[in-house]
Amino acid sequence: MKLNKIKQEVFSCLSKSSNKRGEILVENVLFIVLNIIFISILIFFLFKQGSGAILLEQTYSKQIALMIDSAKPVMEIKLNMEKAREIAEENKMDFGEAVSITGNVVNVKLSQKGGHEYSFFNDVKVEAFPEKNEQNEYTGIYIFTINKNEGGK
């Protein structure tokens, strides 16, 4: 009888201590997992901010406007817009319509709601179109042709 009691007590003590150890481990694992999730969200946020459509629209519109400003007729300029193509495809936009030039205003649109426009002062006629490969796919390069503005303002 006594022996049985002792056995029971020892067993209950052992199971209690093993439970405690288990709790500590679960707490630590949960803590580490939460930390990893937190850092991952932070890194994802940073990358998302750095390659967002709004930022790229602004960058490309200004870059194109400055490029046209320093160009002279007759020139053909190729601009690598691979990042813009990726973003446009993500947002289900046609890359062929990402850049439009009306008068002396460059408009870059990579999302349905977005779009950024910037004006240039060089009085030239500019045409912009995307480059395509043999499979009729966009290569991510935009071609700008600069000609004399015959109409002239």
Place this chain on the structure above:
Amino acid sequence: MKNKIKRINKRGAEKILSIYWFAILIIIAGAIVAMVSLFYGTPYDVRETEANIMINQVSDCLSDNGKLAQELFNETKNFNENFNLKEECNFVFETEFKNERGEYFLEVDFYDLDNEKIFSISEGNSNLYADCKIEDDKYKRLSKCVEREFYSLSPLSDKNVFKIKITSVIRKTEKNVK
């Protein structure tokens, strides 16, 4: 009994510590989000580059191979008062979008070697020129002014040397400054 209390205290302290740890993480995350939003929310200011490009275009148009353009002079070998800077240098200062009016100002001053101004031509919104004179940092962001100068010979005589000072002012505040 004492050991039990110690253990309970230790676990309690650990819990408090982890709450503080998460509070610190949230504060750090908040600070990073605020800094990143501020950094990416501010537009790129390209006006200085733009003004420099404009000056390059003007100098290319006024001077060729170190000599001033013939069009700058009239039949009487004086400076041509009717010289149209905008047309001759292929500039278009008007834009057809969103309230953008008079965003540019361009001034070209010609000096002799005694540093005396002998001729001046300007184009665009002359009101912007006043912004260049403001030294207060609070208002400095209104317009961007760039001044550059170069020397050139007269096309009529190699003995005449002129100092040409080009001032380019660009506003476009809405697109470049928050």
